Amino acid sequence: xxxxxxxxxxxxxxxxxxxxxxxxxxxxxxxxxxxxxxxxxxxxxxxxxxxxxxxxxxxxxxxxxxxxxxxxxxxxxxxxxxxxxxxxxxxxxxxxxxxxxxxxxxxxxxxxxxxxxxxxxxxxxxxxxxxxxxxxxxxxxxxxxxxxxxxxxxxxxxxxxxxxxxxxxxxxxxxxxxxxxxxxxxxxxxxxxxxxxxxxxxxxxxxxxxxxxxxxxxxxxxxxxxxxxxxxxxxxxxxxxxxxxxxxxxxxxxxxxxxxxxxxxxxxxxxxxxxxxxxxxxxxxxxxxxxxxxxxxxxxxxxxxxxxxxxxxxxxxxxxxxxxxxxxxxxxxxxxxxxxxxxxxxxxxxxxxxxxxxxxxxxxxxxxxxxxxxxxxxxxxxxxxxxxxxxxxxxxxxxxxxxxx
Numbered sequence: 001x002x003x004x005x006x007x008x009x010x011x012x013x014x015x016x017x018x019x020x021x022x023x024x025x026x027x028x029x030x031x032x033x034x035x036x037x038x039x040x041x042x043x044x045x046x047x048x049x050x051x052x053x054x055x056x057x058x059x060x061x062x063x064x065x066x067x068x069x070x071x072x073x074x075x076x077x078x079x080x081x082x083x084x085x086x087x088x089x090x091x092x093x094x095x096x097x098x099x100x101x102x103x104x105x106x107x108x109x110x111x112x113x114x115x116x117x118x119x120x121x122x123x124x125x126x127x128x129x130x131x132x133x134x135x136x137x138x139x140x141x142x143x144x145x146x147x148x149x150x151x152x153x154x155x156x157x158x159x160x161x162x163x164x165x166x167x168x169x170x171x172x173x174x175x176x177x178x179x180x181x182x183x184x185x186x187x188x189x190x191x192x193x194x195x196x197x198x199x200x201x202x203x204x205x206x207x208x209x210x211x212x213x214x215x216x217x218x219x220x221x222x223x224x225x226x227x228x229x230x231x232x233x234x235x236x237x238x239x240x241x242x243x244x245x246x247x248x249x250x251x252x253x254x255x256x257x258x259x260x261x262x263x264x265x266x267x268x269x270x271x272x273x274x275x276x277x278x279x280x281x282x283x284x285x286x287x288x289x290x291x292x293x294x295x296x297x298x299x300x301x302x303x304x305x306x307x308x309x310x311x312x313x314x315x316x317x318x319x320x321x322x323x324x325x326x327x328x329x330x331x332x333x334x335x336x337x338x339x340x341x342x343x344x345x346x347x348x349x350x351x352x353x354x355x356x357x358x359x360x361x362x363x364x365x366x367x368x369x370x371x372x373x374x375x376x377x378x379x380x381x382x383x384x385x386x387x388x389x390x391x392x393x394x395x396x397x398x399x400x401x402x403x404x405x
Contacts (some may be wrong), residue, residue, distance in 0.1 A: 031049040068103065070102045238350060328388070
């Protein structure tokens, strides 16, 4: 076995075949030969890979977690939590993070700092074994040693934090940004083999086709594949594109209680009910669970901008929310018993773009799940949303004319 290097805290180690040959396809994880173990003051991560790949490892705080980034690992058929046999680890997630990146996030039950990291390569077989060890430290030391490293080629592209949308031709078609919720390492709600991220991407594509067939609009998706897109970047995409409307698509799940049917959410600093507040918290927490480093991030949704949104954009968004509820109802599709709600979702906080979050149903409900995977039902829902947006356009233009008068 040939040791290629090790990293402490946040250094980057590049591992390539010793004979200089090109890597054949993506690396894969041998889950049966991999494990996360540890008791008391230690955590050990042992990953068996089909080939060596460049990687980096670092920790993030609040909550404490270890992040392993790879270029690139195919996680197909890997059930991450089955790797975990460590008392000091509460959960493990794997998935795509953005194009070219794969990520593993290990939730730590306390402050465990990185001690060693080494990737051993078998020069004959080309396989590799990555071993990472962590040791318990105090909270202050863990916080001081945590944070994503700044290194060329691994850093995220800068987020466009412009507060104003670009100028667009007033005669240009309406630009709608559809936001398929979750993605990549963040699966969203799950029911058996069905993941919210897959359902929403598939439905967003259907809805895009329906909107384009109706004419008079352009449609942009915040993600076109199974990639992780942070909440901040979803909003930035809408701003950069100069969107006229932002619609975030989700499918909720309840661990307790029973609920079904579509629910439409508009922005409000005060949630309309406890369930809406809890849902907004779960959605916003997804960024942290995916290992996003928010240190030093620009706040493009500052309080002053939210105040401006309430004055002008928010009434237009609320009008759109009512139109969506009416469109779904007129199509005879299931609505929640309280279909119109409000909460402080981060993706709804654009100051100058009417923004709505639509929960198409509850994948924890058998009937809703059957609907969500039924192409015919999704076609009807896409038609209902398309009709609702067209109706909103007419009402929104009439309201703007009254304001000008």
